[in-house]
Amino acid sequence: MEPFCALSTPAGVSGIAVIRASGEGVSELASKAVKILRTTGERTDAALTSLKGYESAYARFLDPKTNKTIDNVVVTFYEAPHSYTGEDMLEISCHGGQAVRQEILRVLYESGIRPAAPGEFTKTAFINGKLDLTEAEAVMNVISADSARALDASNSQLMGKLRSEITEAENKLYEALSNIEMMIEFPEHDDTPENTKAVEDKLTDSRNTLSRLADSFGRGRLLTERMKVAILGLPNSGKSTLLNFLAGFDRAIVTDVPGTTRDTLEFNTEIEGIPVTFVDTAGIRETDDKIEAIGVKLASIAASEADLVLYLIAPDASYDAVKETMSGLDASKVKVLFTKSDKGANPLEDEIKTSLNTMGVTGFASVSVKEDINTELIGKFVKEAYESAGGLNASDITVLSARHADLLRSAAGKLDEAIGILKSGLGVDVCSQVIRAALDDSGQITGRVVSDELVETIFSRFCIGK
């Protein structure tokens, strides 16, 4: 079985994360990235391949290309057949940050350990007789559930944009390929396009698109980091109360004295399955208090960095104060919560709504945290903001999955090779096979099957016949 790897702890943020790799030769493949500092057997300077079964080591995990350390990790080697999958396995315990995990996975992919397919660890374990036969059904359910989840992810709006860009690059490749195939299949026709320059241009175009997309991996903020939600409002509008409600415990000090929160408070949670960092800020207000002034400044910074601003308005807030403090905010990011609705509505609510609406604010809700009224609307706002952040401009499309980045890089590499072959004068038959291999890679993202698509493209583009 060719080696594969995946994160095996849940995807959310945690203290540590475990990445597993399974298959013949995993240690050799990963050895360049793992510099062992000390093994459990007190050896220093040992090679990864020297670890015995069940032996662990403290090690530096680095990117062999740049020699930069990614994280300090603990690796454990499991020797076949004494492992979960029954094959040689490595378990890498690293720190839990999203960036660290993805960097480690990326390095593993680049070392020749491919991303695991849905349910593959369990499937491999089963096939190698490590699991009981009665577990077969459970295994099959795992596979189908995993792939359904992957499918859901791939159907998201964000993925849709990425896919359409890849599809466009693919279309160019299919055109290039069908040009080559036409030369091959119908050589006796004088009107067959023998234009290798056109083919080369198309290949270069697609290569550039694919490698740009591959390079964008890591820049996709929302999933690689967290979505940032700033909670803003005039002093005593209920910001800390809301945060405590979301956190489930007293995170901020809540008093009735305006200006109690002097610093921004951050809190990580998941809302509707989306990893979110809520930032509670000092009330926005011109102030003479020095500490509070810093807090206020931080609040406006937090608001400008946030993907979503929840702006809280208490029942007693004046229209002028709201208008003044709102003026510096990006209205498209703002959702307004009329808080403490259990204490009665703000008498100016309708007026404020109309006014803010003309400024470009669209989302409003009256909530009471205390009585749990309409609090589910907060989740709705988060989800909407998350989705619209996915609706970035085409130039902002980023690859969010390390597996996709890996496939795109591989495809781009193959296109480089194909261009080289075309220039070298080696047969177009080989060139064509290499382009097909690149399309096999991208097809794993877009789901297109080369042999079917190719024949269709030839028939639709060329008039042929004997």
Place this chain on the structure above:
Amino acid sequence: MDINEALNIEHSYLAGEYDVAVVGAGHAGCEAAHACAAMGLNTILFTLHLDSLANLPCNPSIGGTAKGQIVREIDALGGIMGKIADDCLIQMRMLNRTKGPAVHSPRAQMDRSKYSVTMKHFLENTDNLDIRQGHVTALLASDEGNGAYKVTGVMTESKAVYKAKAVVICSGTYMEARTIRGEVIMESGPDGLPRSVGLSKSLSEYNIPILRFKTGTPVRVNARSVDFSQMEIQNGEHDVPPFSFEHEMNGRSVPEEQTPCYSVWTTPETREVIFANMDRSPLYSGVIKGTGPRYCPSIEDKFVKFQDKTRHQIFVEPMGNNTEEMYLQGFSTSLPEDVQVRMVHSLPGLEKAVIQRSAYAIEYDLIEPTTLKRSLESKIVAGLFTAGQINGSSGYEEAGGQGIVAGINAGRYAKGESAIIIDRSQGYIGVLVDDLVTKGTNEPYRMMTSRAEYRLFLRYDNADKRLTPIGHEAGLISEERYEAFKRKYETIDAERERLSKVYVGPTPELEKILSEVGSTLPPSGISLAELIRRPDVTYEMLAPIDPGRPELTSDIRKEVETDIKYEGYLKLEEDKIKKFSKLEKKTIPSDTDYSKITGLRLEARQKLDKMKPESVGQASRISGVSPADISVLLVYLESIKGGADV
């Protein structure tokens, strides 16, 4: 209808008992019948008309891209198409010489009537084979319950009943055929030959689904009425190996003297004539209901579908040495005869052409190919095999390739032996059969090299390496030929080994050779194999610095060169093939109940249940079956394996 029922019909009689009965003596039927007879089985071959055996009713040529490779594969398996073609060719060319060895494709113009006569005479002299002119109207089979049947024989129009253990039907375009020229519709087979009536109804009585396709053929003109000076001439090539490996090993080469072909372009007038009469085209008026092929469209189709192209190329090809008839390739049409005359006369050099035969479209019945196993045996009627256009394909070579597969497997069925499957990594024949039976087709299926995933490996030169061992296993390759084959590959391996071990220094002599092709001199010693790997360097040009070179035939030299030059890419392809083979070898029991497999998506469940794939590999190629479904299937198969082994 079973055999006893048939024998109870008034005036019926038992006319013979055979191991295998082959119905239809076109390119598929001839290969199938020859294969069975060569395997030692008592075989009968039925034809509607003995003088039209192995007819070339359309293009008078054999081979071409992908098709030339198939002819070599048929020959490598021990078939006959390549040998007969070598005897009857009047022009030969190697297509795609500059495009890489994987797509080098031999193509030859045939003397059409000679081909038919030669094949007839050859089969008449084949042991164990009877040839019979007769119109088979019914397949006889016993009801085995649960919708399954088993072949017992065939019956002809004259109530002659033939008992047979296996039946191969290769009905071409003849079943319930009708030809169409504008408003003139004839109940006829191609070339005015009788059509087959009743057989497709007989097949549908066993619940075999029947489809209907359409194809067509162009006008033939008399060469004496053609002004060739207005056309571009296309001469044949002498340095092309013959189709047959045996001929090649015996040092036979194609004839020096060859007959030329010509080409012309349509004119604005051609286009005008066609558009002015489009309302009389049966294709557009809805008279023709069958599905036509996209790769071989009628000329009116080309003008309608590709409006931006104002002209199309037409090839003018000789039909033989003893005839003045010329074939207009690319000019097939179903427009009425009077329009055809004006269309032909609009072409340069054909202004005064005398038409000898009109163009026509033809519609015919075929069976749904997804009801077949990869052995080409029906999943519904045991012992029934089909090959050629009845399975939805198009082309003489595609028919021949299926014919030999169906013949070998019908023979093995009759002997009680397991089927031989050629898979996608072993030959174009494998790709062809797998595509037809796994994906089906909604138009006549033409083989193209782009359909093959492992094209670098599926070359014309190594077809013997890929398939001769299979032909030998089937009993179609003599011991003598097999020994010669083994010697050939021992020689090739030894020469490759030698080339990787002989090192040459950066001498002035080498510099001279390399500078001629613009290649740089290596700084130090380099193996001959390394040099050959360079794109511009050939095996031949290194002769002056390779005194230890053994004397080898040109086919061996060429294959050695290709193997070395493409070694890296071939290795990648072989790795892919290994992965592919793993899944191909995982068989799925035919009684698998997909509704009981949890984790399969509904769509996959339905498709798998309908198709009943033979292997996991085949299952993975069914549209609507996802990689996750395949994983689930693998796990399921592992889980039942534990039980089955006990």
